[in-house]
Amino acid sequence: MSFVSISSKPSQLGFKICCSAKEAAIQARKETVDKVCSIVKNQLAVPDGTPVTAESKFSELGADSLDTVEIMMGLEEEFNITVDETSAQDIVTLQDAANLIEKLVTEKTE
Template sequence: MASSVQALASGSIAAVSLASLAPASQKLSAASFNGLRAFPMLKQRPTVIRLVAASSRRPPRISASADAETFQVVSAVIAEQLAIDVNDVRAESKFTDLGADSLDTVEIMMALEEKFDIQLDEDNAEQIVTVQHAADLIQDVVTAKKA
């Protein structure tokens, strides 16, 4: 029996004629031949790619909440940096809702570090979303510095 080998379009797998695969006593039809089942060593496992949106990251959990004095100072610094009224700055306000872009957020964090004479951890500072998160983080750092 003559076997004919053809290169498939991808060029990485060769197809062998059905006649060369089956012994003379066994007949295979094109309907019973199911792709790579005849070649288990050529099976490729599917690659699964999992994408995680940046917005799905949660802000860091902060154990203590900021006292009223710390919150007022944080609100005043944010209002000054963004040139907005301090009454517009609420605990649940997001920096983006207040009109801050990424550069403004960095400048706010730098001003808060200077005001409280502290150094904020870069990873936690990048994940702060709301004014309350910022005040809580600063309260934690100030408390840890005093201890």
Template sequence: MASVTGTSMSMTAVSCSFKKGLVPSSGISNPNSVSFSIKGRSFPSITLQPTRFRVACAATPETVKKVCTIVKKQLALPDDSDVSGESKFAALGADSLDTVEIVMGLEEEFGISVEEESAQSIATVQDAADLIENLIEKKAA
């Protein structure tokens, strides 16, 4: 179950079907396309690039908001600055040292440890929030 805050959309049921390449005894093998259905409403099929298909859940709005606050603080941006999940650190004026400081602030705030190679893959606020929730989930397991 998932819900989206701040919009009129609320997802309560999502189904996914894969076409071609199904092997009944072992599950999905090399699917060529995927189609989605939400509450019975079908959406266009997506042709898959096998090495590029990834299913991921976005971080909660609360996590994104906390990351936005930390980014504003680390970059000394005014409180009324427009920082959202889509905001790229570079577009906000962050250099590599700023990005390291942002990651350190996130580690401190969320009680996590971010590996160097994971930190290098963070380009947006949403990337950071998703990584944080992933690390928190792994830590709890």
């Protein structure tokens, strides 16, 4: 999946147009992490004010094995993907989940 990002920035000669597929990919990854954090926060009923970030570990957020399965099902539904059991066992942090989602979504669109 690739996106083109176009932005304008003031410069001495007027405006400069910048196109960056890399910037778009970074934004897409950030959106994936944000969705993962939101789904996990809702699924685990994490209290307001409790930080949930890409570096958060499922276990630190209080997720047991059943919670983790339910979270993975929610992520599969949200991103229209299927996560095999072997891949799911390697997920420790929310970033791990987001990385796997990005990989599966990319494979699906190729």
